[in-house]
Amino acid sequence: MNESVLMLTIFAAIGLGTPLVFATVGEILAERSGILNLGVQGMMLVGAVAGFWATFQTGSLLFGVFLAMFAGAALSMIHAFNSVTLRVSQIVSGLALTIFGTGVAIFIGRVGEVPLIGEPSRAVFTPILPEALADLPIVGPLIFGHDALVYLSWVVVAASSFYLFRTRPGLTVRAVGEDPASAEAAGINVSRVRYVHVMIGGALAGLGGAYFSLALVPSWQDNPMGAAGWIAIALVILASWRPWRALWVAYLFGAAGRLGFTFQTLGISIPASLLAMLPFVLAILAMLVLTSGKRARFLGAPAALGIPYFREER
Template structure:
């Protein structure tokens, strides 16, 4: 493999890993608080079509992004109400919302005199122009010429790492995820902490979804996320709930998504169908390795997926 192909794969990993980073960071803080949200892919789709629709109607990128974030946060607020307040099974509540949001994204994309499918919004997230910096051998295309969402994902990883590991609110999140009864006894409002971080996770998933329809592929098409929400969950598990490791995993998954196209460009004789399976095979392997890892218990939130009953503390 020549340098051009290698750089192309690395750049693809950064670009296609970017929405995975946002969604994974949101899911990571949610799971650290003890709540697993399996409806991420539906949230991403619903947010993507909502943001794209607003962009097509108003021509405003920022209003479109804000709409996607608000939609993601609202759906997650409903999930938090069901799973935390009403104590509905996290799995059942999430899967119900997944079916609803996925179906609604298809419906919203088809209705109206000018359906969003195939309709150009005229709005997209554009990369920064960095002049000759992108001409620097090897490092130029990797570090420069990206859009603000890509650079923002790097900052988000650093902030998430610092927040979880080096702040008092982050310490409360870890306490709630590991031993909610003891945290409640120490004065931590378990339900509030969980709900807030679930909503934050949904907002980030909404932003990640918007990046598909307004950045990577500035058009609306059904299933545009290609199950990225599920990949984000696998990333969190593979990273063992560590932000920096999740960033690396997102990069690997992002590169694998575009690996097939890159290999075809350089003339590799490999089945496209086989190459398209790579991200999902990686996801299965990552989950299996995490489940079988003897050190899993050192980082896994002990109360992950377990409803908290205050009266039983």
């Protein structure tokens, strides 16, 4: 039962989707506060290399995860300063973050006498629950067979959904993303809210990056994660800025990443480059159908997303 093509695909989809869950939920929090951060790819890569390096030095996965989140958050602060304090173009600033972060990740991986590149990770995330549970039919691979970060990602999704839609600070975030002037009039510190949520977004992107270098592809390469950061930006829209939907679309795209292998086991051969195209084609089609014109507002795009906020009078 658990060895069927469907179950194997679902299990792989959860694994491949998990870094996307972290990065997408992080970007949702930043965008809900009104800041578009196109630096996700850069923050994830910096997280990936920081996490790998820390675990490589100490052997501790916990330390790796901590440093990955710190590195992602630190890089995101550059974007927060540019877009909240200086109010310059969020689009160009985000791209700058990606170029810079990509450069830093490759540099750190290749610098020094004994570079990290090609080295296997000293520790790897593995399933944490007893095998007897993981071997249960259906629920085993679906629920019990995962590593700690998969469970953490579920906690992150549930917590951020509850936070955004069921708590007062969450309401504040959404207010800042919809109408910063009114929020300010109600006594909310718009700048502080935006700084904090861009930073949380950066930390989660860093964590997503570390999931690649410490779980999915546990040896260092220049780019262990392909274009995952860019996919996460598309997923925010497909998830219509809601954490639970982010979980499902991330798994859907995780499954798409696994499709080549699945088709192969079914005896169908499709060129890898055409399959690699699929997530991006899906994202564009979904955008055309779902988010054009007035429907974008209906879906829940924050009204002030990407627009610099000028505090003119108080």
